Amino acid sequence: MTFKLAFRNVLRNRRRSAITLLVIVFGAVGLILFGGYKARTFYALRESTIRGRIGHLQVFESGYSKKEAQKPLEYGLDDVTSLRKSIERDPRVKMTAAQITLMGLISNGEKSETFIATAVEPAKDHAMNNQRVTAGTDLPANESDAVMLGAGLAKSMHAKPGDYLTLMSTTTSGSLNAMDVRVAGIFTIGVKEFDDRAVKMPIAGAQQLLNTTKVEKLLVFLDKTEDTSAAHSAILGKVSGIEIKEWSELAPFYHQVVALYNGIFGFLGIVVFAIVVFSVANTILMSVFERTREIGTLMAIGTSRSRLRAMFVTEGVAIGIIGGILGLTLGALLAALINRGNVMLPPPPGYTVGYRLQIMLQPAVLVTAFLVSFVTATISSIVPALKASRMKIVDALGHI
Amino acid sequence: MKRLLFALFIATPLFAQDAASILTRVDAARNPLTSFSVEVQLTTNAGESSKFRVYGKGSDRSVVEFLAPASEKGKFLLMLRDAMWIYLPSASRPIRISPLQRLMGQASNGDVARTNFMTDYNATSVATDNGEWLLDLAAKDPSIAYARVKLWVDKTANEPVRADFYVVSGKLIKRAHYHDHGRRVEIEDLLRTGNTTVMQYSSLAARENPDKMFTKDALGKW
Amino acid sequence: MTSNPLVTLEGVGKDYRLGRVRVRALDGIDLAIARGELVAIAGPSGSGKTTLLNIIGCIDKPDAGRVVIDGADVTATPLHRLSPLRLHTLGFIFQTFNLIPVLNAYENIEYPLLLQKLPGRERDARVRRWLEEVGLAAQSKQRPDQLSGGQRQRVAIARAMVTEPKLVLADEPTANLDSDTATHILDLLATINQRTGTTFVFSTHDAALMQRAQRVVRIKDGRLDAPAAAQAA
Numbered sequence: 144m145t146f147k148l149a150f151r152n153v154l155r156n157r158r159r160s161a162i163t164l165l166v167i168v169f170g171a172v173g174l175i176l177f178g179g180y181k182a183r184t185f186y187a188l189r190e191s192t193i194r195g196r197i198g199h200l201q202v203f204e205s206g207y208s209k210k211e212a213q214k215p216l217e218y219g220l221d222d223v224t225s226l227r228k229s230i231e232r233d234p235r236v237k238m239t240a241a242q243i244t245l246m247g248l249i250s251n252g253e254k255s256e257t258f259i260a261t262a263v264e265p266a267k268d269h270a271m272n273n274q275r276v277t278a279g280t281d282l283p284a285n286e287s288d289a290v291m292l293g294a295g296l297a298k299s300m301h302a303k304p305g306d307y308l309t310l311m312s313t314t315t316s317g318s319l320n321a322m323d324v325r326v327a328g329i330f331t332i333g334v335k336e337f338d339d340r341a342v343k344m345p346i347a348g349a350q351q352l353l354n355t356t357k358v359e360k361l362l363v364f365l366d367k368t369e370d371t372s373a374a375h376s377a378i379l380g381k382v383s384g385i386e387i388k389e390w391s392e393l394a395p396f397y398h399q400v401v402a403l404y405n406g407i408f409g410f411l412g413i414v415v416f417a418i419v420v421f422s423v424a425n426t427i428l429m430s431v432f433e434r435t436r437e438i439g440t441l442m443a444i445g446t447s448r449s450r451l452r453a454m455f456v457t458e459g460v461a462i463g464i465i466g467g468i469l470g471l472t473l474g475a476l477l478a479a480l481i482n483r484g485n486v487m488l489p490p491p492p493g494y495t496v497g498y499r500l501q502i503m504l505q506p507a508v509l510v511t512a513f514l515v516s517f518v519t520a521t522i523s524s525i526v527p528a529l530k531a532s533r534m535k536i537v538d539a540l541g542h543i
Numbered sequence: 544m545k546r547l548l549f550a551l552f553i554a555t556p557l558f559a560q561d562a563a564s565i566l567t568r569v570d571a572a573r574n575p576l577t578s579f580s581v582e583v584q585l586t587t588n589a590g591e592s593s594k595f596r597v598y599g600k601g602s603d604r605s606v607v608e609f610l611a612p613a614s615e616k617g618k619f620l621l622m623l624r625d626a627m628w629i630y631l632p633s634a635s636r637p638i639r640i641s642p643l644q645r646l647m648g649q650a651s652n653g654d655v656a657r658t659n660f661m662t663d664y665n666a667t668s669v670a671t672d673n674g675e676w677l678l679d680l681a682a683k684d685p686s687i688a689y690a691r692v693k694l695w696v697d698k699t700a701n702e703p704v705r706a707d708f709y710v711v712s713g714k715l716i717k718r719a720h721y722h723d724h725g726r727r728v729e730i731e732d733l734l735r736t737g738n739t740t741v742m743q744y745s746s747l748a749a750r751e752n753p754d755k756m757f758t759k760d761a762l763g764k765w
Numbered sequence: 766m767t768s769n770p771l772v773t774l775e776g777v778g779k780d781y782r783l784g785r786v787r788v789r790a791l792d793g794i795d796l797a798i799a800r801g802e803l804v805a806i807a808g809p810s811g812s813g814k815t816t817l818l819n820i821i822g823c824i825d826k827p828d829a830g831r832v833v834i835d836g837a838d839v840t841a842t843p844l845h846r847l848s849p850l851r852l853h854t855l856g857f858i859f860q861t862f863n864l865i866p867v868l869n870a871y872e873n874i875e876y877p878l879l880l881q882k883l884p885g886r887e888r889d890a891r892v893r894r895w896l897e898e899v900g901l902a903a904q905s906k907q908r909p910d911q912l913s914g915g916q917r918q919r920v921a922i923a924r925a926m927v928t929e930p931k932l933v934l935a936d937e938p939t940a941n942l943d944s945d946t947a948t949h950i951l952d953l954l955a956t957i958n959q960r961t962g963t964t965f966v967f968s969t970h971d972a973a974l975m976q977r978a979q980r981v982v983r984i985k986d987g988r989l990d991a992p993a994a995a996q997a998a
Contacts, residue, residue: 144879151867214686246643250734309734311716313643316685317625320711321734354685354711440863443824444924445852445880448845536824536844540859 149457153465156430163426164466167516170419171470172477174512177411179478179502181404186503188397189390190368195273197393198240198362199371202226205384207360215245216315219357220385229381230363235370240267241358243349247312249342251300258296258310260342262349274343279304279328287348289327293341297329304328310342314354322352333496416519423523427459431527438531439539448532455531459524460517467516471509478502562666565676568701569694570602570661573725577601580750582610584743585652598750602659604757619763622653625686630763637762652730652740654688655708655717663687675704689717700724769836771932771964772798772821777830779816779987790816792987794830800931801962803955805969805978813987814968815936821966822855822934823847835931852880856925856963858935862917864909864924870916871896871905874923881928895923899953915946922953932964939971951977 153160193199207218220226220241227239243262248255265282278297283289290310292302302308304326311321324344331338350356365374368390375387391398431438441451486500576599583595594611607620617632627650630637640650664680664687671677676696682689691709696702702725708717720729726745732738755761777794780787790813798804798821808814819825820832823839831840835854839847851857864873871892878888896902899919909917918938925933938954939947955977958965967974975981983990 144876148865148867155867252734252736255735309714311734313641314685314711317688318682318686318690318711319688319716320690321714321716322712323714351712436861436863437865440857440859441865442845442848443822443851443857444877445848445855445928447848450880537819540824540863 145454145457146461148454149461152430152458153461156433159426159429160462163423163462164469166419166422167462167466167520168470168473170415170519171467171512171516172474173415174412174515175471175474175504175508176478176481176502177408178508178511179504180500181408182505182508183501183503184404185397185401187498188400189394191273192394192397193368193390194364195271197390199365199368199390200363200375200378201388201393202230202361202363202378203359203386203388205386207386208388214315214317215313215353216243216355216357216359219243219315219355219359220361221357223358223361226382226385227361230361230378233374233377235365235367235374235377237364237366238267238270239364240264240271240362241346241360242362243346243353243359245312245349245353247310247352249296249300250309250311251302251306252309254300255311256296256299257340258342259340260290260310260344260349262344262346265345268343274330274332277329277331279326281328282343282345283327286325286327287345287351288322288324289345290324290348291328291330291343292326293338294329294331295335295339296341297326299339302326302329310344310352312352314352315357316354320352320354322348324348333490416515419516419519420523423459423462423520424526427455427524427527428530430458431455431531434531435534435539435542438534439536439542442534442536443540451532452528455528456521456524459520459522459528462524463517463520466520467513470516471513474512475504475509478504562669562678565669565678565696565701566661566664566666566680569696569703570659572700572702574599574602576747576749578750578752579747580752581747582745584745586741586743588737588739598752598756600752600754600757602662605657606752606756606762607653617763620650620653621757621759621762622657623757627653628759628762632763637759639759651717652742655706655719655730656728656742658689658692658706658708660692660694664692674698769800770797771800771802771835772796772966773831773833774821775831775833777817777820777827777832779813779820779825780828789987791820791827794989796982796989798932798964798966800964801958803958803965803967803977803979805967805975805981806984807969807975807981808984809970812984814984817984818934818936818966818968821932822857823851852877853928854931856928856930856933858918858921858925858933858938860937860940862909862914862921862941864917864920866909869906869908870901870912870920873909873920874927877924877928891927892923895927898926898957899923913946914942915949918942918946918950919953922950922957926957926961926963929961930963932966935965935967937969937971938967939969939974944973947971947973 202220204218204220210218212218223241227241230236230239241264245260245262247258247260249258263282265284269281277294282291292300297303300308306326307323308326309321309323311319314320330343346358363374363378365371371389375389378387438451481500481502487497488500490497578600580596580598583597584592585595586592592612593609593615596608596610597605598608599605603624605622607622609615609618619630621628621630621637627640628637629640644650660680663683665683666678667681668679669676672695676698678694678696680692680694682691689708690711693707694703695705697704703721705721706719707715708719709715716733718731718733722729726743728742730740730742774794774796777791778789779791781790782788794817806814806817816825820827823834824844826844827840831838833839834850837850839850865876868876874892874895875888878891893902896905899922901916901919901923904912904916909920912920935954939950942950951974954965957963967978969975
């Protein structure tokens, strides 16, 4: 009966109930769209960071991160071939890529600049698809002395594809080395600070310059990001003398973005929540005042205070359920519409290219939106319900 | 034929002896004193000029005190066999310079100037070139900065005239010309054509440099 | 005085604060009401009759004196703790009918039985019986805004009676009705009183109602007229 009363009372003042529902729906839709946008952003950033740059797992020689290397690649991987064979047997693994990072000076004969190089396996790097080639070509498959320059560095060296430059660094034993290289192409990843120093070179070339057969690390790419932990343990079970880092430890920027967005949306969420709570509470309070005489009557004929409170809270619950369902439906619909459309967003911090607005609809977000509507409406009704139950019968009955 | 064979026979051990003794005499000429101080005036072709005092002990320890220009005054450099440290008056403790950082700036010339041929290199051949000995030197240890050096030596004075410095890949990156009995050294940077540095040595004197002076903790404190 | 009156008031007083002024609404009320009586409390407006009715009805508290309902001294009990008493023992009929607008006639009458948690079949039996008693069987599905004043009051009467209370309080039950309808309502109330033995206490300034009452208690300026105080059934 309480529900019957509650629903009928909700329908009693159609317009006011409609406005209250609108506020709740607004809140629910906001949660769904913002939450979905945030989820999509995190997903996209995570996958592009992993598949374009750091891989799901990075395998190092044991001691790499804890011990202080006095010389380059002191803790480098010796026998990459058998290591990767062992790892690639796992069906979850999509591919492995060996890398070395090194620094040195690059000179065009007139001036030198410091460079930071990533030495890669050209075919694997190509599969990672993480750069935009602005001149020339990608790293050729079997030229150990061809390099790619970051756009800023190329400009500073006045270099174009086909030019020759000299790389200088120290070998793994500490003596100096220099190597002439041919500029195969110029690239950009969209981050200026990186493009000003970056060199991409084949691993064979780096090994020549460093005078070594070692590599610094082996990147492991999986088909599904969810397999990361399992694959991590599996590899440690099969191979010894190595240490592994998971992508999460290697993606501070990703975590910063997550924290930033969560902070912003969390704050927004609180503001929206407060607005909804106050609006709904206000509406129910108005309804309470309008029904003062009715409340007095109910108490006179034997309705207990708690019963009365329950009555109003149930009204809040009823509005919450209706609002939640409406909000859910509308939110899902809007999300689908947006996804089909072509709204372009400006580039996120650190990037130079914008992207298409997409909302990720996850069951978790939808359920949360419904629950929040429901809970908010219920909470909003508590104060009005308390006020109603505390009324003095005689005064209430005498109310117009 | 027999004469040739005989010549070859005695030439080989002679060559080894000769190379080593040449090197010894070269190093002796370049570093006559075991414990010393010397002033160095350094000028680049760009017109920049700086002045140092170098305190040395043995062949592999030296401390460089920056005297001029005013912006550099008060800095110290400690050069040991495997490591280099810099002390800046604005920092509380000396900073280690990695081999990579030694590529840059004048530290690389410092490496060239103090190359110890005797201790660090083996002569793989001796020849005569234009009236001078030409020694082909290979680094004894893979950690030595320049993997190979070609050294021209004046036969009479046993002084170095010119040295070409090669890296592991075989690329020639520096050339030193020695003048005035080693009191003036010109170093050419062959990767940046036109860049030369001239180091002028003066006031070479014997000095009792205590061992503890060549530790990083002592740097800047005296 | 019968040995077992339903309602006993002894020395009951009630004050109201109107701004900074204290108004004495009731002063030194002594009253006993026997079971089965039909009593009218009569007086001009402002005399305190509604206040007296409210105190008997346990929806207001006296500032002085004692109130005993059906053998229980309720003077010290806070009003909200008296809901069960009001639910099971008392019934109310209001001048303005006070039906729940979103419930139809049947549901309005059924409401107190739901509070009492009566099982469904018995609830239905009682509601239907009382719909019959008040002559509204045909209007059971209609909402208050579809009923006339008289019909609404009948629903209110049925609602008050459906819990089989011992005492029904009615505050000017006919004041908002035309004279014909009022007469019918009064007849109904009198009939119920005779048939069920339920005690009725009205407050009124309607002479016709006073005539139907077995006893009229007069009140003026918060005090009872002497005869009422000494009245015994």
